[in-house]
Amino acid sequence: MKIVSSLPRTGSANAQTTSMVNGIRMALDEVSGAIDGVKIQYEDMDDASPQRGNWDPAVEAQNANKAVRDESVIGYIGTYNSGASKISMPILNTAGLVMISPGNTYPGLTKPGMGEANEPRIYRPSGKINYFRVVPTDDLQGRVAAEWAKELGVKTAYLLDDRELYGKGIADVFEKRAKEIGVTVLGREGIDPKASNYKALANKIKASGADLVYFGGTTQTNAGQIAKDLRSADVEAKFMVPDGCFEQAFIEAAGAANLNGKTYITFGGLPADQLSGRGAEFRKAYIAKFGAEPEAYALYGYEAGRVLLEAVKRAKTKTRADILQAVAETKDFDGALGRWGFDENGDTTSRVMSGQTVENGAFRFAKVLGGAESAPPTSAPGTVPGE
Amino acid sequence: MRPLHHLLALAPLALTAFAAAAADDAPAVASGGVLGQQLVTGLSNGMIIALIAIGYTMVYGIIELINFAHGDLCTLGSFLALTVAGALGMEVWSGVGGLAGVILLLVTAATFCAALNWSIDRVVYRPLRSAPKLTLLVSAIGCSFVLVNLSLFWGGLPMQVFGGGVAAAAPKDFPALVPDNSLLPDAWNLNFTTSDLLVWCVTLPLMVALTVLVRSTRLGKAMRAVAQNPTAASLMGINVDRVIGATFVIGGALGGFASVIYALYNNTISFQMGYRTGMDAFTAAVLGGIGSMPGAVVGGLLIGVVRALSDGYIEARWTNSVVFAILIATLVFRPSGLLGAKLRDKV
Numbered sequence: 114m115k116i117v118s119s120l121p122r123t124g125s126a127n128a129q130t131t132s133m134v135n136g137i138r139m140a141l142d143e144v145s146g147a148i149d150g151v152k153i154q155y156e157d158m159d160d161a162s163p164q165r166g167n168w169d170p171a172v173e174a175q176n177a178n179k180a181v182r183d184e185s186v187i188g189y190i191g192t193y194n195s196g197a198s199k200i201s202m203p204i205l206n207t208a209g210l211v212m213i214s215p216g217n218t219y220p221g222l223t224k225p226g227m228g229e230a231n232e233p234r235i236y237r238p239s240g241k242i243n244y245f246r247v248v249p250t251d252d253l254q255g256r257v258a259a260e261w262a263k264e265l266g267v268k269t270a271y272l273l274d275d276r277e278l279y280g281k282g283i284a285d286v287f288e289k290r291a292k293e294i295g296v297t298v299l300g301r302e303g304i305d306p307k308a309s310n311y312k313a314l315a316n317k318i319k320a321s322g323a324d325l326v327y328f329g330g331t332t333q334t335n336a337g338q339i340a341k342d343l344r345s346a347d348v349e350a351k352f353m354v355p356d357g358c359f360e361q362a363f364i365e366a367a368g369a370a371n372l373n374g375k376t377y378i379t380f381g382g383l384p385a386d387q388l389s390g391r392g393a394e395f396r397k398a399y400i401a402k403f404g405a406e407p408e409a410y411a412l413y414g415y416e417a418g419r420v421l422l423e424a425v426k427r428a429k430t431k432t433r434a435d436i437l438q439a440v441a442e443t444k445d446f447d448g449a450l451g452r453w454g455f456d457e458n459g460d461t462t463s464r465v466m467s468g469q470t471v472e473n474g475a476f477r478f479a480k481v482l483g484g485a486e487s488a489p490p491t492s493a494p495g496t497v498p499g500e
Numbered sequence: 501m502r503p504l505h506h507l508l509a510l511a512p513l514a515l516t517a518f519a520a521a522a523a524d525d526a527p528a529v530a531s532g533g534v535l536g537q538q539l540v541t542g543l544s545n546g547m548i549i550a551l552i553a554i555g556y557t558m559v560y561g562i563i564e565l566i567n568f569a570h571g572d573l574c575t576l577g578s579f580l581a582l583t584v585a586g587a588l589g590m591e592v593w594s595g596v597g598g599l600a601g602v603i604l605l606l607v608t609a610a611t612f613c614a615a616l617n618w619s620i621d622r623v624v625y626r627p628l629r630s631a632p633k634l635t636l637l638v639s640a641i642g643c644s645f646v647l648v649n650l651s652l653f654w655g656g657l658p659m660q661v662f663g664g665g666v667a668a669a670a671p672k673d674f675p676a677l678v679p680d681n682s683l684l685p686d687a688w689n690l691n692f693t694t695s696d697l698l699v700w701c702v703t704l705p706l707m708v709a710l711t712v713l714v715r716s717t718r719l720g721k722a723m724r725a726v727a728q729n730p731t732a733a734s735l736m737g738i739n740v741d742r743v744i745g746a747t748f749v750i751g752g753a754l755g756g757f758a759s760v761i762y763a764l765y766n767n768t769i770s771f772q773m774g775y776r777t778g779m780d781a782f783t784a785a786v787l788g789g790i791g792s793m794p795g796a797v798v799g800g801l802l803i804g805v806v807r808a809l810s811d812g813y814i815e816a817r818w819t820n821s822v823v824f825a826i827l828i829a830t831l832v833f834r835p836s837g838l839l840g841a842k843l844r845d846k847v
Contacts, residue, residue, distance in 0.1 A: 125670035163652055166669035166772060276817065303817035307776045309548075310766045312541045313811035316691075320534045337671060338768050345680040347691065365663055366671045366768065 114431060115154040115183065116421060118414075119176040119191035119201065120216075121161035121168045125333050129360050130193055132407050133215055133414030137190060139398060140418030148425050154185075160197055167333050168197045177201035181208040187436050188213065188421045190414070195219030196278045198244070202236035206243050211437040213421055214246040215413035218254065218356070218381060219278050223458040227252055233458075243437055245459040247416045247448075249381040251279065254355055254466060255286025255329075257482040258379045261468050262296060262325050262353060265377070269297045271323035271350070273314075273339065275330035276303040283355050284329030299323050306334035315339075315346035326350050331357030337366025344371045353377040359409045359469065359476070369474030378469040379482065380409055382450060387467065387478050388412070392449035412449055420446060533689040538812040539805060544696045544765065546804020547703040551758035552781035553788070553796035554710065555617075555751035561727045561791035562747050564633060565625065568640040570755060571778015572647035573617055577609040577759030578769040579654045582674055584608055586661030593679045593694075602677055602764070606702065610756035617752025618745055626741065644774075651771035671770040674763040695765050702761055706754060707797055714793065719746055727791070787827050789840025798838060802826075 118137055120130040134157050146153055158176045162169040173192065180186045181204060189205055192198045193216040202222070205212045221228020222236065223244065236244065262270060270291055274284035281303065288298055299321045304311060318326060326343060330336050336358045343352060352375055354363075359380045364372060385396045385407045395415055399407045423446070424439035425431065444454035453463040466483040469476045552574055559567045590601050620643055628636050656668030663670065678698050682691040714720040722743045725733040734740045762777065763769050781796075784803045788795025803823055810819040830838060 123669060125667050127667040127670070163649070163669065166652075166770075273816075302815055305816065305820060307772070309762065309773065309777060309780075310545070311811075311816075312545070313538055313808035314816050316534060316537045316541060316808075317812045320537075332670075335671075337673070338766070341767050345693065345695075347682075362663075362667060362670055365673055368673050368676070368767065 114148075114151055114187050114425070115156065115185045116188040116190065116418075117156045117158055117176075117180050117186055119158045119160045119173060119180075119189065119197075120193045121197075122157070122159035123161040123163055124166040125362050125366075126161070126167070126193060126360075128362055129216075129408050129410050132409075132411035133193070135399065135403055136215075136395075136407070136411040136414030136416075137418040139395070139402065140415050140422055143419070144422055144426075148422065149431075151431065153422075153425075158191075160192060168192065168194045170197070170200050173197040173200045174204065177204040181205065181210060186210065187425065187431065187433055190215060190417050190421065192217060193410075194279070195222060195282075198222055199236065199278075202244050203238050206237050206239050206241070209239065209241070209243060209433050209437060211421070211424075211433070211440050212244045213417040213440070214244070214248070215417040216248060216410055217246055218248055218251045219282050220250040220252045221282075222246075223460050224250065224252070225458075241437075242441065242459050245420075245440060245443075245455050245461075247413050247420065247461050247463075249461060249464060249466060251283040251355070252286050253464065253483065254379055254381050255283040256290045257466050257468075258283075258327070258353060258355065259287045259290035259294065259296065261377065261379065261482055262291065262327070262351075263294050265325075265351065267296055267325040267351065269299050269321075269323045270325040270327055271299050271318050271321055272301045273304055273326065273328045273330070274302075275306045275328075275334035277306075277330070277334060279357060280328075280330035280334060280355075282329070284327065287327055287329065296325075304330075304335070304339070306330070308335070308338075311335075311339050311342040312346060315342040315348055318343065318350070319346050319348045323350050325353060327353045328358075329355060332360060332363040332366055333357075336363055337368075340367035340371045340376070349375075351375055351377060353379070356380040356409065361408070364471060364474055364476075369471070372471040373473065374471070376471040377479070378471070378476065380467050380469060382409070382412065382463075383465055383467050383481070384409060384469065384476065384478050385412060388449060390449075390451075391447065395449050416448055416450070419448070534812065536690050538808040540690065540692055540696060542805035542808030543801060544699045544804070545807060546801035547699050548758055548762050548765065548800075549777070549780045549784050549804055550797045550800025551703055551706065551754050551761070552777060553784040553800045554707075554793055555755045555758075556782050556785040557788070557790055557793060557796040558747050558751045560785070561793075562723060562744055563625070563629075563636075565636045565640060566782070566790075567751075568637075568778070568782075569620060569643035569647055570617075570751070571774035571776075571781065572644050572651065573613055573620075573752060573774070574755045574759040574762065574777060575651045575769070575771060575774035576616065576647055576654070577613045577756040578674070578763045578773070579651055579672075579771075580612050581605045581609045581760045581763055582661055582672060582769060583654075583657075583659065585675060585677065586659060590677055591675045593677055598677060602698070602760075605677075606757055606760050609760045610753040613756030613759065614749045614753040617748045617755070621745060621748040626744075629741075644778075648771060648774065651774070655771050669771060671768050674767045674769050676764075676767055678764050699761050699765055702757060706757060710750070710754070710793065713750075719743070723747060783823065783827055787830055787837055789834075789837025792837070792839040795837055795839030802838075 160168050160173040189212045195217045198217050221232040274281040359378050428435040428439040450463050468479045468482050470479050555570045656665045658665040678695045680693045684692050722738045726743045784799035785796045788799030810822040
């Protein structure tokens with residue numbers, strides 16, 4: 114038997130994905146690389162290309178097809194980018210191969226009424242659900258981000274997004290919630306992620322006098338450059354970003370001095386040093402094994418690997434169909450983030466989220482966000498999908 | 501340079517009209533200070549574009565080749581500058597010593613890019629001098645790929661300035677060697693920073709020097725002769741290959757200066773930056789009339805300012821569309837560009 118992962122290993126997401134792959138390997142080590150005496154192989158596939166420095170649709174499609182053709186493959190862990198899953202989901206769905214994402218947060222991949230009209234149906238040509246994820250979605254994260262901003266005393270906000278699926282989606286949710294709770298949105302712009310600088314935009318934001326700049330985007334879509342240009346234009350507003358920037362590479366790209374004391378990062382989970390129970394054990398084992406703090410998403414790589422291996426154990430026969438069935442039936446799973454399961458859409462029932470700040474060039478945990486009272490109605494007409 | 505007069509009349513007019521129209525749409529953010537700020541930002545960005553655009557237009561003027569590798573040559577210049585800055589431990593502005601360091605970076609990158617550009621011509625383009633133009637063009641695209649991948653490899657070197665080389669493709673932080681404090685009194689409500697000053701102080705003298713070189717020196721005369729008719733020039737005793745080589749050296753050196761200014765102004769470099777800056781510079785060269793050096797400068801400044809005004813008064817998402825709409829409109833009414841003198845069949 115074999116499991117594969119498809120993550121962007123080339124490019125600036127490398128630090129995050131290395132951490133995720135380490136997490137998957139730790140899950141495999143826990144079962145000593147075998148279940149019921151059958152050895153489980155693992156292949157770490159790359160869905161990025163050097164030309165793009167980022168995930169590449171052609172490579173992701175190739176990975177999915179390769180996994181489907183290899184009959185020993187019984188599980189596909191991936192992807193990191195929501196856009197990439199749009200490519201591989203229908204391919205794996207047709208083959209009935211289970212897919213577990215440790216990183217995708219775009220709601221439309223699983224939740225009806227949250228994306229385009231035909232989502233998520235178009236990703237499930239067979240009509241059955243084969244895609245699951247272990248991270249809470251953006252409709253939850255964008256919402257708690259807006260609420261956190263209000264708590265911080267923000268009255269006016271200027272919103273930017275990178276015009277990609279993830280970034281635009283989460284900024285849309287932020288905007289909607291901000292308006293509901295009385296934060297005035299002074300402007301909303303889609304940026305060009307490849308521009309050499311955003312100084313002109315920063316001048317405009319400064320003139321608007323906003324208390325907060327929210328950027329729906331990632332390190333790869335130039336969050337670091339935006340932070341630099343806001344500072345060089347003397348914009349004194351707070352700067353808030355979602356979990357796509359929750360990685361050391363963001364601080365390196367932006368320069369610590371441009372972030373310290375004014376930057377707020379939301380994350381759909383808890384940072385490793387705030388974990389308790391099984392999560393804390395994971396962190397200890399990770400540091401012992403790899404000699405470094407796990408990046409934010411390492412835990413989700415581990416969790417995705419574990420939930421898959423647990424399902425393989427429970428499956429009656431070790432076929433793709435039975436394993437898929439067993440994953441779907443995951444309930445009350447003893448996970449690193451407490452007890453959770455998969456709901457009828459394939460989403461995790463875990464709702465733990467957190468807010469971070471940047472101090473002295475390092476992320477610092479600020480508080481737990483969200484919780485039951487801010488859980489949105491399931492039928493909320495949410496995100497307008499990106500291009 | 502007769503067409504220059506047309507343009508000098510035309511450019512400010514178009515800009516004012518554009519700014520005025522935009523200001524009507526968004527009265528809330530349009531004040532004198534903001535407009536002035538956007539013009540400063542636009543001109544600084546435009547000068548960097550112009551400096552790179554000259555490299556495109558010089559080569560085109562003399563051998564009718566669109567040297568697609570030029571933007572990526574600048575990327576390599578930036579990587580060299582970051583490597584040198586890292587090796588010398590340059591991290592922040594440090595007065596006179598810092599100024600000497602910046603000058604050292606400028607000279608090193610310019611020398612390196614000039615030598616590399618000359619070598620590319622010697623090894624790749626010169627053997628293809630009599631080949632069909634398309635062959636040259638495809639070779640230029642090939643060179644561009646080679647240079648991009650060299651930058652990718654360079655960014656992966658295990659050095660501290662490259663973050664230990666863990667993520668070769670990640671954007672690299674370029675230290676703020678030039679301070680970002682405003683040089684104007686607060687009452688003006690206008691930010692003109694030391695990095696803006698650096699851009700202007702390096703770019704303007706280079707442009708003047710280049711104009712003098714092309715107009716008043718023997719080499720400049722030879723370059724103009726080769727551009728007009730290489731065969732006739734060689735019959736007059738001009739060593740055509742040497743003149744073309746010199747053009748690549750000058751274009752490369754300007755690209756090297758631009759690469760350091762770019763890095764100091766934006767404080768981020770990445771292996772892919774040459775594509776975008778190259779595209780902007782190439783557009784500037786075409787807009788100004790490819791082959792014309794004043795055209796490249798005017799085109800670069802125009803694109804920088806239009807970008808800033810579009811970001812400021814329209815919406816950032818429309819900026820690329822605005823730039824290319826202006827390019828198309830210009831080419832419809834002036835097919836040879838704003839300052840392009842004559843129209844010949846190319847490529």
